[in-house]
Amino acid sequence: xxxxxxxxxxxxxxxxxxxxxxxxxxxxxxxxxxxxxxxxxxxxxxxxxxxxxxxxxxxxxxxxxxxxxxxxxxxxxxxxxxxxxxxxxxxxxxxxxxxxxxxxxxxxxxxxxxxxxxxxxxxxxxxxxxxxxxxxxxxxxxxxxxxxxxxxxxxxxxxxxxxxxxxxxxxxxxxxxxxxxxxxxxxxxxxxxxxxxxxxxxxxxxxxxxxxxxxxxxxxxxxxxxxxxxxxxxxxxxxxxxxxxxxxxxxxxxxxxxxxxxxxxxxxxxxxxxxxxxxxxxxxxxxxxxxxxxxxxxxxxxxxxxxxxxxxxxxxxxxxx
Amino acid sequence: xxxxxxxxxxxxxxxxxxxxxxxxxxxxxxxxxxxxxxxxxxxxxxxxxxxxxxxxxxxxxxxxxxxxxxxxxxxxxxxxxxxxxxxxxxxxxxxxxxxxxxxxxxxxxxxxxxxxxxxxxxxxxxxxxxxxxxxxxxxxxxxxxxxxxxxxxxxxxxxxxxxxxxxxxxxxxxxxxxxxxxxxxxxxxxxxxxxxxxxxxxxxxxxxxxxxxxxxxxxxxxxxxxxxxxxxxxxxxxxxxxxxxxxxxxx
Ligand SMILES: Cc1cc2nc3c(=O)[nH]c(=O)nc-3n(C[C@H](O)[C@H](O)[C@H](O)COP(=O)(O)OP(=O)(O)OC[C@H]3O[C@@H](n4cnc5c(N)ncnc54)[C@H](O)[C@@H]3O)c2cc1C
Ligand SMILES: Nc1ncnc2c1ncn2[C@@H]1O[C@H](COP(=O)(O)O)[C@@H](O)[C@H]1O
Numbered sequence: 001x002x003x004x005x006x007x008x009x010x011x012x013x014x015x016x017x018x019x020x021x022x023x024x025x026x027x028x029x030x031x032x033x034x035x036x037x038x039x040x041x042x043x044x045x046x047x048x049x050x051x052x053x054x055x056x057x058x059x060x061x062x063x064x065x066x067x068x069x070x071x072x073x074x075x076x077x078x079x080x081x082x083x084x085x086x087x088x089x090x091x092x093x094x095x096x097x098x099x100x101x102x103x104x105x106x107x108x109x110x111x112x113x114x115x116x117x118x119x120x121x122x123x124x125x126x127x128x129x130x131x132x133x134x135x136x137x138x139x140x141x142x143x144x145x146x147x148x149x150x151x152x153x154x155x156x157x158x159x160x161x162x163x164x165x166x167x168x169x170x171x172x173x174x175x176x177x178x179x180x181x182x183x184x185x186x187x188x189x190x191x192x193x194x195x196x197x198x199x200x201x202x203x204x205x206x207x208x209x210x211x212x213x214x215x216x217x218x219x220x221x222x223x224x225x226x227x228x229x230x231x232x233x234x235x236x237x238x239x240x241x242x243x244x245x246x247x248x249x250x251x252x253x254x255x256x257x258x259x260x261x262x263x264x265x266x267x268x269x270x271x272x273x274x275x276x277x278x279x280x281x282x283x284x285x286x287x288x289x290x291x292x293x294x295x296x297x298x299x300x301x302x303x304x305x306x307x308x309x310x311x312x313x314x315x316x317x318x319x320x321x
Numbered sequence: 322x323x324x325x326x327x328x329x330x331x332x333x334x335x336x337x338x339x340x341x342x343x344x345x346x347x348x349x350x351x352x353x354x355x356x357x358x359x360x361x362x363x364x365x366x367x368x369x370x371x372x373x374x375x376x377x378x379x380x381x382x383x384x385x386x387x388x389x390x391x392x393x394x395x396x397x398x399x400x401x402x403x404x405x406x407x408x409x410x411x412x413x414x415x416x417x418x419x420x421x422x423x424x425x426x427x428x429x430x431x432x433x434x435x436x437x438x439x440x441x442x443x444x445x446x447x448x449x450x451x452x453x454x455x456x457x458x459x460x461x462x463x464x465x466x467x468x469x470x471x472x473x474x475x476x477x478x479x480x481x482x483x484x485x486x487x488x489x490x491x492x493x494x495x496x497x498x499x500x501x502x503x504x505x506x507x508x509x510x511x512x513x514x515x516x517x518x519x520x521x522x523x524x525x526x527x528x529x530x531x532x533x534x535x536x537x538x539x540x541x542x543x544x545x546x547x548x549x550x551x552x553x554x555x556x557x558x559x560x561x562x563x564x565x566x567x568x569x570x571x572x
Binding site for chain 2: 068098112131132183186188240253261281295297300304
């Protein structure tokens, strides 16, 4: 049996959880889904529309807001009671925060950030990126079940979830949570006030990464952006260094965009960047490393030094206009 | 305030990555190494906290003898002393093996705070810090972008997805995994490098835990998308690209 740990917020199932449900269904094994929280029967009912064995609902006032301590205690009890072979969860920031702790508490391994799983020779094989996605590894796990596995966002398709003819049962599971033992005291989530630019509306984006070398070269990218009537954006290290403001960052911790054209200059293509731009209609990548992961999703690949090619592109655009 | 900061030695970002003949790890015999990026920010944060609150910063790294290089660098930037948890097997060990090795090295120090990076550039488990906290019975918080200490507690700013944040308060001792960009890094000065020569790097042996995760095969991922490769001189590439953009009506 595969146990899926659901994630939800503001009464809604996280989209990534549907991806994990789809992944679990595709294994052909029996699937159960566990929902943890308080007053979240609606979430459980929504998940019960999927063709799974049942939905387990763990509710307690101490679980009303997410904490690593609370979730670990609650889910550890469920995992032990249910005798799952695999425990699957989406590799979200919340999962990063508590699943390693949960796995450590039960002393069972966690294969994190997987993009695929399959059964081969009577054992599970997990595929996960390594070395910043420049390589992939097939990973085998020894030792008794359960094995914890987190799945990278977007590696399975939420629209492939199989729905049942009727809703599956939602079974409340009682766990005792000692709220005094929860050591994290979280406050309300918030957004940093000043988000001046809304890149989600841009038709064309020129985005720069660490290949731009120094702040003095940002002007080159700006010239290209001007020639294309594009907005300028960047990978995280560029914003961390202050070469561009934070609100121009693309990726999991920045903005998610889907322009007609995304032109990546000196960006390697780490997953946290890619999740923010892979929906772009046309992706052009310029990178001097022919094996850079960004080329995997590029429509046009230019394996060259950006300082040679970009001035030529600017000249070409200006000569024709 | 006694702070341990875990710094991992990883392949330099500029290094060309090649899989070894067995297809299980990379060829790193004569490679260039550096401190894992978020760990640099964790070290900087530890140094800043010490400057504000006094105390001591202990840099800890697990791996073969070569990792003492990153400990020297941490000492040069201002760490007071270092612990090297030695074992060649730690390079390919799973997150639990590495976390156990680091935790047992740090446990006797009785620290108030442990800082790690949020993820390593090579293995990318994103687990070692959190697992260590569980082993040591400490609370933790991950992907931290701000740390302030007061009255035996720590208030931290956690990064959430899509530009959201959240403040969380935890009691000490605690473990935090630090996100890149939390501060501005300082670099070692010549004075720092000289001073580092006199600082202690204590060697301890790793607790021998066996990996439960094994890499069966390491490889360059296959491309799934149809990509057009533009080649030639810069001018030729530019011409072809601009034409393609016009045909696709993106410009
Ligand atoms: C929890 C978490 C959240 C994150 N959130 C984000 C996020 O929201 N957005 C984000 O971008 N990252 C994010 N990151 C960081 C991400 O993992 C990568 O570290 C980052 O995206 C790398 O940025 P980069 O591609 O600019 O730099 P690098 O990975 O260093 O790549 C630089 C590239 O430039 C190329 N290059 C160098 N010189 C030249 C030249 N002259 N011409 C052409 N090419 C050249 C190199 O070949 C290389 O591929 C996050 C990480 C974590 C763990
Ligand atoms: N061998 C190691 N030595 C020191 N610190 C490490 C080691 N491995 C991991 N860490 C720390 O744990 C963090 C997370 O690593 P990982 O779980 O491998 O992604 C890193 O950013 C380091 O701070």
